[in-house]
Amino acid sequence: xxxxxxxxxxxxxxxxxxxxxxxxxxxxxxxxxxxxxxxxxxxxxxxxxxxxxxxxxxxxxxxxxxxxxxxxxxxxxxxxxxxxxxxxxxxxxxxxxxxxxxxxxxxxxxxxxxxxxxxxxxxxxxxxxxxxxxxxxxxxxxxxxxxxxxxxxxxxxxxxxxxxxxxxxxxxxxxxxxxxxxxxxxxxxxxxxxxxxxxxxxxxxxxxxxxxxxxxxxxxxxxxxxxxxxxxxxxxxxxxxxxxxxxxxxxxxxxxxxxxxxxxxxxxxxxxxxxxxxxxxxxxxxxxxxxxxxxxxxxxxxxxxxxxxxxxxxxxxxxxxxxxxxxxxxxxxxxx
Numbered sequence: 001x002x003x004x005x006x007x008x009x010x011x012x013x014x015x016x017x018x019x020x021x022x023x024x025x026x027x028x029x030x031x032x033x034x035x036x037x038x039x040x041x042x043x044x045x046x047x048x049x050x051x052x053x054x055x056x057x058x059x060x061x062x063x064x065x066x067x068x069x070x071x072x073x074x075x076x077x078x079x080x081x082x083x084x085x086x087x088x089x090x091x092x093x094x095x096x097x098x099x100x101x102x103x104x105x106x107x108x109x110x111x112x113x114x115x116x117x118x119x120x121x122x123x124x125x126x127x128x129x130x131x132x133x134x135x136x137x138x139x140x141x142x143x144x145x146x147x148x149x150x151x152x153x154x155x156x157x158x159x160x161x162x163x164x165x166x167x168x169x170x171x172x173x174x175x176x177x178x179x180x181x182x183x184x185x186x187x188x189x190x191x192x193x194x195x196x197x198x199x200x201x202x203x204x205x206x207x208x209x210x211x212x213x214x215x216x217x218x219x220x221x222x223x224x225x226x227x228x229x230x231x232x233x234x235x236x237x238x239x240x241x242x243x244x245x246x247x248x249x250x251x252x253x254x255x256x257x258x259x260x261x262x263x264x265x266x267x268x269x270x271x272x273x274x275x276x277x278x279x280x281x282x283x284x285x286x287x288x289x290x291x292x293x294x295x296x297x298x299x300x301x302x303x304x305x306x307x308x309x310x311x312x313x314x315x316x317x318x319x320x321x322x323x324x325x326x327x328x329x330x331x332x333x334x335x336x
Contacts (some may be wrong), residue, residue: 090310
């Protein structure tokens with residue numbers, strides 16, 4: 001028996017459609033079958049998949065998420081500790097504060113989380129969420145958590161949703177992974193599935209002119225190893241002003257731009273990015289990484305130090321130009 005896939009897995013009015021022709025789908029024998037072009041797409045453990053098995057970036061992110069999903073399952077004690085210490089944790093809490101402020105005066109509506117990974121519970125406060133990712137491992141974990149209305153494996157360049165399906169689109173640390181050649185395609189596809197007058201909110205990783213990035217760029221092999229490959233394949237880093245310009249050229253209205261990160265980091269980030277071969281090229285950096293390693297080894301000293309560094313970061317970021325950021329927070333509106 002064929003079952004309308006739009007009836008079996010739709011939520012809050014949005015539907016899944018064929019990414020090729022945007023035709024309606026029926027579920028038949030574990031497959032999504034397009035009633036228009038007759039394309040067939042597999043369904044894995046209840047998760048519709050619209051990604052070809054030979055998509056290279058799909059394999060990359062599948063490997064990236066392996067072994068990470070279990071570490072994201074936190075106990076009740078850790079969650080309670082995080083909530084209590086949130087006011088002191090400037091760096092870890094900044095993302096949530098910015099997203100909350102962006103939606104503070106918005107009505108609830110359907111949300112598309114692009115490159116959702118294992119999900120962000122904060123998005124659920126804004127409306128029912130559909131999560132899209134290339135990694136089936138991450139989607140299975142997200143489905144297990146049960147916080148999103150629906151999860152779909154799909155390529156952001158070919159989203160399986162009709163035009164104007166979502167009131168909001170969100171992403172966090174996604175666009176820096178999109179190769180330059182594909183960025184305009186991804187932005188255009190976002191614009192297609194976003195409703196007229198809809199809003200997008202993104203945290204975008206960027207290149208930077210700040211002193212740390214200038215130093216890091218001075219050793220291209222190390223930069224590629226530790227700033228691109230090691231942290232998930234940042235193959236599409238652009239300067240912050242270039243990111244803003246790209247959205248504007250696609251016809252979007254840029255409502256708000258803020259720096260996410262500047263030259264002042266939390267202690268663990270210094271150790272992660274520079275606690276390696278980079279230390280041999282700077283005595284000051286070698287000393288600072290060693291100090292950060294000691295400070296971050298104890299939860300109390302780490303929290304106190306990061307609270308201080310957060311206050312410094314907040315001040316420094318206000319004084320420096322946008323291109324000194326190495327990540328930005330964007331609120332974008334689709335013009336009706």
